[in-house]
Amino acid sequence: MRRMVHGMPLLAALALGALGCDPPESTPEAEPDSARPDSARPDPEPDPSPDPAPDPAPDPEPEPGACVTDADFFAAEVEPILSADCVVCHREGGAGALTRYVLQPFDGPAATAANHALLVGLVTDHPDFGALLVDKPTNAVSHGGGRRFDAADPRATALRRFVERARDPEDCVEPAPPIEDPCAPGAVRPGTTALRRLTDSQYRHSVADIFGVEVPPGLFPVTTLDRDFRTWAVNNTVSAAGAESIMLAAEHVAARVDADAGVTCAEEPADCGRRSALHLAERAFRRPLRPAEAALIEGLFAADLEPQAALRRAVELILQSPQFLYLSDAPGAPEADAAPLDPHALAARMSYFLVDTAPDDALIAAAAAGELSTRAGVAAQARRLVADPRARRALTAFHRDWLDVWRLQNTTRDPARYPAFGPHTVDAMLTELDLFVTEVVWAGDARFDTLLYGDVTWVDRALAPIYGLPDPGDGWHRVRLDGDRPGVLTRSAFLAAHAYAGSSSPVQRGAFVLHDLLCETLDPPADVNMDLPEPSEEARTIRERLRQHWTAPACRACHERIDPIGFAFEHFGALGEWRDTWDDGLPIDASGAFEEQGVFDGAAEMIAAVGAAEQVRTCYATRWFEYAVGRPAEPEDTCAVRALAERFAASDGDIRNLLVDITLTDAFRYRPLDEER
Amino acid sequence: MLIRGTRMDRRRFLRLSGAAASLPFALPFLDAFRPRRARAQGAARPKRLVIVHSPQGSVLSRFVPSGGERDFELGHITAPLDAVREHITVVTGVDNVQPRFNEVGNAHINANYTVFTGRPFLEQVPDAITPGGPSIEQVVAERIGGEVPFRRLDFAVGGHQTSNGLLTPREGAFFWVGPRDPVSAFNNPLAALIRIFGDGQLSPEAARALRDRRASVLDGVLSNFTEMSRSLGAADRARLEAHADKLRQLEQRIAAGAGECRRPDVSLPPGTDAGLDDHRTTPVFNDLLATALSCDLTRVATLSFANGHAPSFPWLWDRNGGRPIVDLGVWENWHAVVHADYQPGMEHPYRWYVEQLVDLLTRMAAMTDADGDNLLETSLVVYLSEYSSGRHWNNALPVVLAGHHGGAPAPGPTGRWLDVMNGTVADLEAANGYRTSGATTNQLWTSVLRMFGFDDAGFGYTDGALPTGGLPGLLA
Known part of the structure; x- marks a missing residue:
């Protein structure tokens, strides 16, 4: 089964068992506290029957130590790759014909030359170009033809060597040493x-835990949420206005800190503020x-300040200092090829990852x-923290980001269609998502399958009509849904976040499944016109309109994968x-197929x-990582x-165990x- | 009640003695009084740069004037500019060629990250696309920012509202301090008012105490930045330094105080939604911006319309025969409408953006700065969209230059239409937008640098093949 037409960062490499990976170290103590008898995890064996990477087939085989000319190297090492992976598009009339890289079909020595x-x-x-020759087929740079092989694949290595030789030509070079196993055991x-700044919620949680002061939202600079995860450095930059926000937030806290915060001052009141x-x-x-x-x-x-005023300045200083605002990556004693994090830096990393706040006493x-x-x-x-109630913060933060529900902020709906x-x-909708995730991952069995297929959800008066349920009265109510509503992808937050004001968006929903459930790279080329044709006699439904758009090969490459998956959601309107x-x-026609076998x-x-x-x-594991x-x-x-x-x-998809x-x-x-350094 | 003469004397004394003005933010201001910043004898009078950006292009056939260079007739979309005709130059035919050097990213990020930076992406990696450098107004701000409280001020009309009234976009960001340092903009007028002009509540003594305390704390904070930087590698040190630079700006602002400035009288109807009611908030932002310039709180500002995706423009429906601008039965949203060829009603929002530009220019024309100079005389206002059409056309961008940027170097004549298009709008339509003029945004930004007295050979990336220098014919 070869299904990797489009790019799948990392995943393709995972199929290449030939690379031989470090078997995960056995951590017998890594059972979650709540482990059930049936969740015993065998130490997995490396997949015995992986799809092996095609051998670059060095032919003619050079004698060890013999001289290889550039032409022989090209014919032996490069041509098989280009022939198998590139020329199908990068030729006259092919999908890649408009790039500068247009090959001749390999039909003889003249074409090779x-x-x-x-x-x-x-x-x-x-x-x-040299970098692109490797980055395109590995989809490190978005490639219309998707990912052909992984960056660690021998084919990528052969192309890199070709580029080196092209830049620095020699008639003969010694054969290169054998390609190293990129997953050889031992290497770190x-x-x-x-360097990452704390997110706004990490800041607020830390301040509440350490200083005992609640910071209202709106003081500290907010984390940008338009893509990826809130924890990424790019989403937590500090602008000029943001630096002032950080100052104002620090002043808010400092004005409210108790004189004896964190210490007992009964025995020595004089020095209380300083301590x-x-x-x-x-x-x-x-x-x-x-x-x-x-x-x-x-x-x-020591300065001429009242102790309370000095404490206040100290708090303002602490809360604006980079030692607080940024997660340290300070190294401990360096090893051969990497340095372990300093234990305190590692503790902070664990704590902010798992419980979204500063380390507690035990850590x-x-x-x-x-x-x-x-x-x-x-x-x-880690196991202790995953079981801590505060872990719910990280669980809900991750799933909100993963499901892109930031799109719901400031959203509008056609008032004619959705007056309520x-x-x-x-x-x-967001509360429902948080409740569902918390129930499944924190309180429940923590199985990925339950996230994907679970039949429970929570509704209030606003959501019940979306699920076709009667008015449940005030408050939140746990309900079971029928078989048409499995898991998190049929909950209102996901469906409404991937929709327009007056209509569903099969493209957004389908693209989510490919990009965030299957980790395929989908980056529409800059020049592709993504306009949907207007409704017409020939194309009345969204399905027909999208199908019209398939006439262009550039659209088709992605949409023939996106659209069928998106149409499957078409029974759900703009609110879900x-x-x-x-x-x-x-x-509604919600039928389609996923790969060859999955008709739905x-x-x-x-x-x-x-x-x-x-x-x-x-x-899913990659996204959490x-x-x-x-x-x-x-x-x-x-x-x-x-x-x-x-x-x-x-582990049968045990999410808590994954986090550990x-x-x-x-x-x-x-x-x-x-x-x- | 303060006595005017006393304040004046005290301020002048502080200036002359070299001490920082100790006046707090946002003192009530007497309208008859114009703040005068003391300048060194013979120092050049300040110049100002404003960029006004509206998203998703325009309808070029209704934007481009007709007629000749001086006796042109404005199009339907540009017609509101007739009111300030003697102050403007309409420029048609400038191309943003930078997206062609990019290998990744969708059409919007390709335009957004390049139109003001004049450079292709620095990181050509799908998950980590990074613009190529600072945008033009940041370059100008770093060179002319001067001793003013804000090196730059940025306003975003509408769109996503955050709890602190500050928008730091990422994929939608146009303005950059550096490749990893997006500018954030005030997108709530009340938040902007308080942050720029103060809340007007503090007594002078309390304000002075606050200023002293902030200065002292920031001093310590900056020494902690130095301490932490010591143990970092180069890339992380640069991240920290970018943050520390913002703190030094803040420190400078605290030292300078906000000066004496009329606190704009902001009143918005109850229930105004800053995310949606652009017709109510834009005049307020324009007033804040013009007032900040007139008080010399800043010399570089941007105003951008931040909702390019799904605005519904209900205040324009009456111009459209009472019908919605976006028929949700046919179109998903405004974004989808502008992706298509011309649709009836599409011109109303684009003309409305130009009206907001005219509102700003009119306010500036009615204000003077501390030297008594008219704001339009001392400023350059650049209006443009990142596309010429919402169909992702990067060629023949709609551009309007306004103001006289202080008169030196000699400005070209205003009241003018500079057309560098290759052929007509119909030719561009026939080529589906793929018809280049040879004139680039890089040249436009080079001209802008020259208007501020900088003789750079070029701006941004020129691939060794693109034209360098300023936009031909723009400057005298």
């Missing part, structure tokens, strides 16, 4: 790291203070005692309400067909994500060695 000359010319004349692969300030700073900076940091605070109390104590230097120690603390819709409807016909009375009619069957794909679990490490997954993470996915599958496993990955516990 011509293609070799073309590629050498492109590499030497265009500074960007932390990927990149970027309190030092204690608060240590908690806010999440580690022991450095001398300069402590001196700055001591200085305030700080574990860090100070060196317990976080072992996997078992990290896992023990208002901001309260949106609030209710059930409907049997389209507005003009035409019957309606959302429930579609979700079952898509949900059966292994990639769905891998993708990205939320946790605050950046997109990178080629360097391939092995870690594969191990996570294998354990996630082996993520804290054990290299990217979470290590940072790269920084030569400039």
Whole structure:
């Protein structure tokens, strides 16, 4: 089964068992506290029958140590790749005919020579082409032909070598050493790291926990939510106005902090403010203070200020300091190819990931005692935090971001069609989502399948009509839905977030399934006209209008995958309400197919067909990983994500266990060695 | 009640003695009094740059004037500019060519991230698309920002409302301090009023105490930035430095105080929704912006219409025979409407944007700065959209320049239509937007730099092949 026509970052590589990955370390203690008898997870074996990467087929085989000319290298190492993966589109009349990279069909030595000359010319004349020759087929850069192979694939390595040779031609070079196994055991692969500012909710939770003051929303700069996850550095930049917001928020807190915050002052009232300030700073900076940091605070109390005024300035100072506002990636003692995070930095990372706030006493104590230097120690603390009620914050934050329900903010609906819709409807939809996620993941069995197929939800008076339920009266009510409404993808928040003011959006819904449930790359090319044709006699329904748009090959490549999945949701209107016909009375056709085998009619069957794909679990694990490490997954993470996915599958999709496993990955516990440091 | 003469004397004394003015934010202001900032003898009079941006293009056939360079007749969409005709230059035919250097991203991010930066993406990676550099007004702000309280002020009309009245867009961002540093804009007029002009509640003594405390705390905060930077690698240090730079701006603003400025009288009808009621909020934003310029609170400002996706423009329905601008039975939203060829009614929002520009220009024409100079005389206002048509056309952008930017270097004549289009609008339509003129936004921004006295050879990325220098024919 080859289904990777379009790009699937990381996932394609996961199918390449030939790369041989670090088997996930067995952590027998990694059972969740709530583990049920049937959730025992065998240590997964590497997949014994993976789809192996086609061999680049070096032919003629060079003698070891023999000289390989550029032409022979091209014919032996490069031509098979171009022939199998590129020329189908990148040829006259092909889908890639308008790019600068147009090959001749490989039908003999003349074509080989011509293609070799073309590629050498492109590499030497265009500074960007060499990188693109690798980045396009691996879909590191969006590729109309999707991902052909992974960045760790031998084919990518062969292309990189070709580029090197083209840039620095030699008649003969020694054969390159064998390609290294990118997942060889032993190596630590932390990927990149970027300094991250606390999100607005992490800030508010930390301030409440450490300073005992609630910060009203609207003081601290908000986190941008238009894409990806709120934890990513790009969503928490500080603008000029934002710096002032941070100051105003700090002043709000400082004016309300108790004189003896965090310390007991009964025995020594004189020095109370100073000790309190030092204690608060240590908690806010999440580690022991450095001398300069402590001196700055001591200085305030030595100055000509009333103790209460000095404390107030200290709090303002602490809350605007980068040691509080940014998550430290401080390294501990460096190892060969990476440095473990300093234990206090790791504790903070764990705490903000799992409970969205600063480390608590137990975690700080574990860090100070060196317990976080072992996997078992990290896992023990992670399991404790996942079971903590505060974990609900992270669970709801992740799922809101994953499902893109930020789209509901400031949304409007056609008042003619949805007269009852208002901001309260949106609030209710988000609350419903939070309740559903909390019930499934925190209070319930935490199984991914329950998230995807569960039949329970929560409704209030605003939502009941959307589900065709009678007025339930005041408050929230737990209800069971019928089989047409499986899981989170048929809940109102997701459906309404992927809809327009007056209509559903099969394209947005279908694209979500491909991009965020299957982790395929879908980036519409800049030049493609995405206008939907107007309704006409020939194309009355949205399905027919979209089908018209398929006449253009550039549209078709994506839409023939997006649209059938999106149409499966067509029984759900712009709020997620059930409907049997389209507005003009035409019957809804919600049938389609996913891959060859998955024929479906309606959302429930579609979700079952898509949900059966292994990639769905891998993708969900990848998205959680990205939320946790605050950046997109990178080629360097391939092995870690594969191990996570294998354990996630082996645990029957236990989400709580997945979160614990993520804290054990290299990217979470290590940072790269920084030569400039 | 303050005595006018006393305040004046005190302020002048502080200026002359080199101390920072100690006046708090937002003192009540006597209309007869014009704040005069002391300038060093012989220093150039301040110039100002304003960018007004409206999203999703225009209807070019109704935007482009007809007739000759001086005796032109404005189109239906540009007709409101007749009221300020002697102050404007309509420019047609400028192309944004930067998207062609990009390998990733959809049409909107390709236009949004390039039109004001003049550069292709820095990071050509789907999950991490990054603009290529600062946008033009930031470059100008860094060079002319001067000793004013705000290096720049930014206003966004409508769209997504946040709890703090500040919008920091990402994919929708047009204005950038740097590749990873989007500008945030006030998108709630009341939040903007209080943050820029103060709440007017503090006594002078309390305000002075607040200022001293903030200055002292910021001092400590900045030393903590230095302390933390010591242990960081270069990339993280740069992130921290970008933040620290904002704090230094804040520190400077606190030291300078807000000056003495008329606090604009903001009144909005009850129930005004700052996310949707652009017709109510735009005049307020225009007043805040013009007042801030006149008081020299800033010398660089932007005003952008932030809801390009699903505005419904109900206040324009009566111009459309009472019908909705967006028929939701046919179109998903405004975005979908403008993706199509011309649709009846589409011109009303585009003309309305121009009317808002005229409202701003009219306010500026009626205000003077601290030197008594008319704001339009000392300012350059650039209006443009990132597209010429909502069909993602990057060529022949609709551009209006207004004001006289202080007169030196010699401005070209205003009251003018500079047409550098390649052929007619019909030719562009026939080519489905793919007809280039050879004149680029890079040249336009180079001209803008020259209007502010900077003789840069060019602005942004030119691929070694694109024309450099200013826009031919624009400056005298």
